[in-house]
Amino acid sequence: QLLRLSTSGKKDTRIAEQVQALQTLLASFGSAKTAANPNATRFSSLVELHISAAGKLAGAKALVYGLDRTLFAKLGKEERTFHVLYQLVAGATRDERAELGLLDDAADYRLFSKSACYRLPHGAPNADDSIAFDEVRAAFKVLGFKPRHVASILRLLAAILALGNLEFAEHPEDPYDFQSDPAWVTNRDVLDHAASLLGVAGDDLERALTNRVRWVRKEMMATILRAAGADQQRDSLMAALYSILFAFVVETANHKLFPGDDAVAELQRQGGASILHLSTPGFSNHSPSRPGSRSSLLVRALDGFDDFVHNYQVELVRYWWTEQAFDGDGGIAARAQEDGVRIGDVLPSDDGTARIELLRGGRLGGKADRKPGGILGGLAKTVASLRKGTQPHDANDELLEGMRDHFGAHGSFAAYPGGPGARTSFAVTHYGHQQVTYDGYQFVETDADALDPEFVALLRNAADPFVAKL
Known part of the structure; x- marks a missing residue:
């Protein structure tokens, strides 16, 4: 409604369309289905709308933070991870499916099968993932995303899905061998596919997923991971890649929408105003309570x-x-x-x-x-x-x-x-x-949000320039 009230001419309409396109991307990349809400926001944002003295929309900007990264590690009953991942699988073209190696059935992706909830309920906003993906494409175009950047975004989303299908096993223990071996990837074809999408070597990716590097007493220490630890390391990489990609999408849109600090200051000197809209996921309480409570x-x-x-x-x-x-x-x-x-x-x-x-x-x-x-x-x-x-x-x-x-x-x-x-x-x-x-488990690590140094080295040396620059 605010966008309609603040637009009249062609330029105003274009900016309003771009703001709506930004909202489409925020919803697809930042929202997911929960047991209570088919389109729950899983991040926090502060959206700025800059209005001229004449009441016309002059620009916008979105500041996003607090993306819920747990959706790559666990999903409850009737929950889904972020919409855009399902939309990609449902709405990719035949050529894109071949190039990205997408599986035909969403149920074949381990990330989705954790909750076995593959579709949104009838009547929910953008319930058809295929149609919703067409809207994502249109939003990219309205916001001026370059075709090569869109292709790279889809490639990285496909890589995240492929990473989720990696399975790990442990080497048989030898009581006379005191050198522990890390877990290993059992489905090598999936590993090579994920590595190819990221532009890295399969062996390097496997090493980064089966070893954890951290700073301990100012020294870098490597920990050999068993299968359960490698599962967590894989989920951590998926979450990190998605978080960085989400930030890139929002920042690219902001470059198109935001006129700059000087322009906003001048706008306000001329009698304009800025409207700020804070959006958060809201209060959360999963703690057990009285019997029968939700x-x-x-x-x-x-x-x-x-x-x-x-x-x-x-x-x-x-x-x-x-x-x-x-x-x-x-x-x-x-x-x-x-x-x-x-x-x-x-x-x-x-x-x-x-x-x-x-x-x-x-x-x-x-x-x-x-x-x-x-x-x-x-x-x-x-x-x-x-x-x-x-x-x-x-x-x-x-x-x-x-x-x-x-x-x-x-x-x-x-x-x-x-x-x-x-x-x-x-x-x-x-x-x-x-x-x-x-x-309180993982409180400190989650707040620190530190990317494993092994991941940093792996991705910075990726053959794909998009991944390396991210």
Whole structure:
């Protein structure tokens, strides 16, 4: 509706079409089906719309963050991973299928078969994946993506699907051999296909997937992976490639849409305005609750790092809105007083201050903006130690011990909530008295978001220039 109101001439219409094309790409690359929502947003974004003094759309920009990378490792019942992967399999042309080596049946892809949910329900937005892929192609064209870039994007998506079909096995153990061998890929043809799509050698790809390289006490250490570890390493590579690709797609679209900081500043000097739209996945709670409740029926019993970030955002926005509305002489408070309403009668009984201090160490507009404390501060310190290679113990255990020591007595924190994963879990009581139990396993690694050095070396030396530059 806003786009319609701010367009009249040919130029305005073109910009509006480009913004709509951006929304199409964001939905395809960043949304996925959940048990409750066939088109759930799985990332956070801040979209800027820049309007001239005459009320005409002059440009736009999307800032995206927090893409849910867990969709490459686990899918619950009735869930799908990102839409565009299904759309590619359903909507690729015959020539593209041959060039990319796409399988005919979506069920043949391990990534999809984790949940055995291959199609969107009838009546859902863009329920036909093939038609939706035509819209993705059109969006690329409207935003000026070069054909070679589109071809490279599809190639990388196909590579991610192929990686998901890799299977690993372990060498038979020899009791007299003290040199452990890493896992190995059992379906070599799939390995060679994935490597070809990425422009790397099959042996190099296998080595990167069956060994993990990390910094420990300022030294680079390689860990030989068994089959389960290689599975995780493969999922990590898939998630990293997709995250980087998503960032590339958004940044390329921004180059077409955003007029530049100087132009926006001039626009505002002339009486124009900028409209900001924040979108987040919303509050998440998979924790078991009373029998028969919706959350007790979900597959995942505990929430992870991504859920923690989503819930923190919800808390922060709610707290900010409450402050803006009821603090000081402006907002709802001023209008209510003019109408004879006492602020104390409408002020929320729980403004969230105690939880905000638990989560970030202080209120908005203070020291915590520059240097967070609370749970986020402890996480930041642990991540910094991990990146420097100075972490003496398991990073996640160190984080959990620190939280339990510092916040064990806090009314909104539960150090040992019990239930599944009790050793690595903690709980936070969010607004509305909703207690969410989080699994602290992999919290530090997920926040650090460090790409394995072996992956970096492998991809930078790829024969495909698109992959190498990403």
